[in-house]
Amino acid sequence: MKKPLDSLLDFYDKKILSIMAVDGRISVAELANQIGLSKTPTLKRLRKLEQTGYITGYQAQLDYDLLDETHVAFINVTLSDTTSASLKKFNAAVKELVAVEQCNMIAGNFDYLLKVRTTNIQEYRTLLGEKIAALPFVSHTSTFVSMETVFDRQKVNL
Numbered sequence: 001m002k003k004p005l006d007s008l009l010d011f012y013d014k015k016i017l018s019i020m021a022v023d024g025r026i027s028v029a030e031l032a033n034q035i036g037l038s039k040t041p042t043l044k045r046l047r048k049l050e051q052t053g054y055i056t057g058y059q060a061q062l063d064y065d066l067l068d069e070t071h072v073a074f075i076n077v078t079l080s081d082t083t084s085a086s087l088k089k090f091n092a093a094v095k096e097l098v099a100v101e102q103c104n105m106i107a108g109n110f111d112y113l114l115k116v117r118t119t120n121i122q123e124y125r126t127l128l129g130e131k132i133a134a135l136p137f138v139s140h141t142s143t144f145v146s147m148e149t150v151f152d153r154q155k156v157n158l
Contacts, residue, residue: 009054012037016045017054024058061154064117071118072146075132076110080139089136097135099127110142121145 009017015035019026026034032042049055064070079090087105094103094114102115114132118124124145132141 008052012042013045013049013054016042016049020046020049020055068119069117071120071124072149073116073118073124074144074146075114075116075128076106076142076144077112077114077132077135077138078110078140079112079137081137082111086137090138093135097127097131099131110140 012035016031019031019034028039028043028046031046032039035042037045046055079086090112091103094100094112097116099116099118100114101117104113105111106113116124116127116132118127124143128141128143132138
């Protein structure tokens with residue numbers, strides 16, 4: 001795990017990160033205007049933040065209503081074996097499931113929390129029964145279906 005280098009970040013770097021987290025497609029000129037620097041030093045700072053790993057990439061935010069992928073469920077997964085080798089096998093296998101949007105190892109009564117997205121409950125049931133249950137060392141799952149996303153800090157409206 002990387003150790004944050006906050007002491008290396010100044011006011012301008014932190015402002016760039018704050019703005020980029022909301023709008024990764026902002027032009028360098030507009031970014032420079034918003035932080036109060038000219039384009040050249042702003043671009044240098046942006047590149048430094050990318051090279052040092054503070055900015056790890058850029059992605060598009062998709063409209064899941066248009067894609068008909070609105071069924072969201074959270075799955076508690078308990079493994080039968082939690083040795084390092086078993087966890088590595090599970091981690092590698094779960095990454096292959098496209099419907100799994102997020103996977104977190106949890107400290108608690110279960111081992112992993114998965115966020116999955118499918119088109120409907122039938123597709124979800126197939127995913128759970130044929131793919132997730134077949135992942136290495138899965139002994140038990142418990143599902144919580146999302147009725148509504150109240151907010152998502154990762155989602156930005158343009």
